[in-house]
Structure formats: structure tokens, C-alpha cells
Amino acid sequence: MNRRSRFFWIISIVIILIILICAGYVYKTNQDNVTSINICQDDELVIKLIEQNINPFSKFKFIKKRNSDCNILLKENKEDAIKSRDEKYCSILDSSTNSIILLVNTYVHEMYDRESASKEFRNTTPLMTPYDYCPQYIDNMIDLIQLKKRLGL
Numbered sequence: 008m009n010r011r012s013r014f015f016w017i018i019s020i021v022i023i024l025i026i027l028i029c030a031g032y033v034y035k036t037n038q039d040n041v042t043s044i045n046i047c048q049d050d051e052l053v054i055k056l057i058e059q060n061i062n063p064f065s066k067f068k069f070i071k072k073r074n075s076d077c078n079i080l081l082k083e084n085k086e087d088a089i090k091s092r093d094e095k096y097c098s099i100l101d102s103s104t105n106s107i108i109l110l111v112n113t114y115v116h117e118m119y120d121r122e123s124a125s126k127e128f129r130n131t132t133p134l135m136t137p138y139d140y141c142p143q144y145i146d147n148m149i150d151l152i153q154l155k156k157r158l159g160l
Contacts, residue, residue, distance in 0.1 A: 046069075046072060046073050046076050047073055047076040047077040047079075047080050047099070047102050047103070047106065048077075048080070048098060048099065048102045066113075067113055067117070067118070070106070070109055070110050070113050071110060073106045073109075073110075074103075074106040074107055074109075074110045074127065074131065076106075077099065077102055077103040077106045077107075077131075078103070078130070078131060078134055080099045080102075080103070081099060081100075081103055081131075081134040081135060081137075081138070082134060084096050084099060085134075085137045088137050088138055088140075089137050092140045094141065094142075096138060096141070097138065097141035097142070097143060097144075099138070100135055100138045100141050100143065100144060100147060101143060101147065103131065103134070103135060104135075104147040104150065104151065107127060107128070107131045107132075107151065108150070108151070108154060110124075110127055111124045111127055111128065111154065111158065111160070112154075114127065115158050115160075121158070121159070121160060124158065124160055125155075125160040128151070128155055128160060132148075132151060135147070135148070
């Protein structure tokens, strides 16, 4: 190999390494952003992330995170919801209902884990109680009770 050829190969390898490092950094940054934001009420983001990650374990990870984020919102807004009884907090109730239904169905139908599904019900439904003033509270609870009965939890 002549000197010019070696120089070309060295420059090519350096450029490829720089591209790989940048791609890794961008990927890591995107993953950190997803884990740091609360995705409870961002339905479009949840659907997009689930569609992009067809691996059932990645899909479950996002479904579980959404439910966890909804539980966090329910806890954080509990005092304000009780004091003000403002309907602006009712959207959290709807998002929580949707997230627990999706999570429980995933546990039962895809992971065959009824015990964990039942545990999620027991953990989430008491967090919804302070929002009983919301117009959709009764309907949401009826939906959850029917799901629980239908799945035998």
C-alpha cells in the first residue's frame, strides 16, 4: 500500500467512528428523553413508540411506563383535585383508565400473568378515588369492574 492509500483508509475509519459515536449519542439522548417525560396523557407518543418497537418486551415496557406515569399524575394532583374539584384533572382519570386497561390486557393476554394484572388493579384504582367528582368517574369504574370480572381477576 502506498502512502496515499493508507491515508485514505485512516481518514475513512476515523469518519466512520465519528458517525457511529454521533449515532449512538443521538439514540441515547432520544431514549433518555422518553424515560424522563411523563407519557401518561400523550396518546400519540405512546402509539408511535409502541409501533416503532414491535418487540413485545419493549411494547410492554412502554405500556408499563405509561401506567406508572399516570399513577404519578394521580398522586401529584390528588390534593388539588380534592380541594378545587376542578374538571381539568378529569382528563388524568381518563388517561389512567385507558392505561390500566391496556396494561391489564397485556398482562393477561400476552404475558399470561393474572397475578400481576390483579396487583395493578389494586394499586391503581385507589389512586382514582379522589377524582370521584368527575362526570366520567362512575363510567370508568364500571368499565374497570367489568374488565376485572370478565378476566376473572
